[in-house]
Amino acid sequence: NAGVTQTPKFRVLKTGQSMTLLCAQDMNHEYMYWYRQDPGMGLRLIHYSVGEGTTAKGEVPDGYNVSRLKKQNFLLGLESAAPSQTSVYFCASSYGFGEQFFGPGTRLTVL
Amino acid sequence: AQSVTQPDIHITVSEGASLELRCNYSYGATPYLFWYVQSPGQGLQLLLKYFSGDTLVQGIKGFEAEFKRSQSSFNLRKPSVHWSDAAEYFCAVGENNAGNMLTFGGGTRLMVKP
Numbered sequence: 001n002a003g004v005t006q007t008p009k010f011r012v013l014k015t016g017q018s019m020t021l022l023c024a025q026d027m028n029h030e031y032m033y034w035y036r037q038d039p040g041m042g043l044r045l046i047h048y049s050v051g052e053g054t055t056a057k058g059e060v061p062d063g064y065n066v067s068r069l070k071k072q073n074f075l076l077g078l079e080s081a082a083p084s085q086t087s088v089y090f091c092a093s094s095y096g097f098g099e100q101f102f103g104p105g106t107r108l109t110v111l
Numbered sequence: 112a113q114s115v116t117q118p119d120i121h122i123t124v125s126e127g128a129s130l131e132l133r134c135n136y137s138y139g140a141t142p143y144l145f146w147y148v149q150s151p152g153q154g155l156q157l158l159l160k161y162f163s164g165d166t167l168v169q170g171i172k173g174f175e176a177e178f179k180r181s182q183s184s185f186n187l188r189k190p191s192v193h194w195s196d197a198a199e200y201f202c203a204v205g206e207n208n209a210g211n212m213l214t215f216g217g218g219t220r221l222m223v224k225p
Contacts (some may be wrong), residue, residue: 004154031211040120042201042215043155050211058212090154097211098162099145102154 001026004103006091012109013081021076021106023091029101031094032074033058034066036087037105043090049074081110113138113204117216124192125224132187132219134202143205144185145213146176150198158200161185172196197223 007022023032030051035043035058045058049068063085065077074093078085088107092100114137124130136142143162147155159170166178176187185202202216 033212040217042115042117042217043213044215045212048212092155094211097143097205099157099160100211100213102147102156104154105152 003027004091004093004101006089006103006106008106009104010107012111013078014111015082017081018077018079019081019108020078021089021091021108023074023076023093023103024072025074025091025093025101026072027093027095027101028071029093029095030071031096031100032068033092033094033100034064034074034076035090035092036060036085037090038087046076046089081108083110086110113142113206113214115202115204115214115216117200117202117219119219120217121220121222123222123224126194127191130187130189130192130196130221132200132202132221134185134187134216135183136185136202136204137183138204142185144176144178145203145205146170146174146185146187147201147203147215148172148198149201149218155201158187192221192223194223194225197221 004025033048034046047066049055052071067075091103094100116135145160146158199220203213205213
């Protein structure tokens with residue numbers, strides 16, 4: 001099993017460009033999450049999903065959109081990137097309540 | 112709203128010395144608590160978790176943590192640190208609700224001196 005995978009690993013954008021981050025899990029987990037990690041701030045939840053076709057806002061949702069068209073995939077979109085979105089993005093998944101399994105992260109730089 | 116505080120941003124210990132990383136939380140109900148470790152350039156790996164029962168929980172890699180309700184703390188300990196333990200450690204509190212959301216502390220970066 002690959003666990004949780006994220007594509008791409010690194011990306012550099014210019015302000016105003018758009019992009020989509022892909023998260024895939026092969027553990028048949030119902031719940032999936034997108035976090036961003038900034039120095040000294042730990043991980044902050046952007047959006048999450050409790051099942052295929054459902055999404056909900058987390059702590060810092062502004063500037064991001066998500067979709068969960070398939071159970072195994074959770075996409076994070078930036079429609080118009082801003083320098084404040086420079087961060088490391090982590091995807092995670094879980095069966096329900098309990099341990100979340102994390103992907104390796106995507107390092108995004110917005111110039 | 113729940114919150115998690117890790118008072119120590121950086122800690123340096125000598126190899127073979129004991130370690131204690133502090134975590135304090137704010138949560139109205141019985142908390143569900145986690146410690147994760149992140150090696151450089153990697154994702155987060157679960158070290159241990161507390162849901163209920165025995166307040167001293169054992170985890171992987173020789174780590175343990177003790178839940179103290181009266182102090183709202185969940186400190187992580189290891190009796191003898193190895194150089195490979197150098198990493199960043201995150202405490203998190205979870206809610207048993209529909210979203211299973213976790214709130215993370217800011218992290219403690221551990222450096223190990225030879």
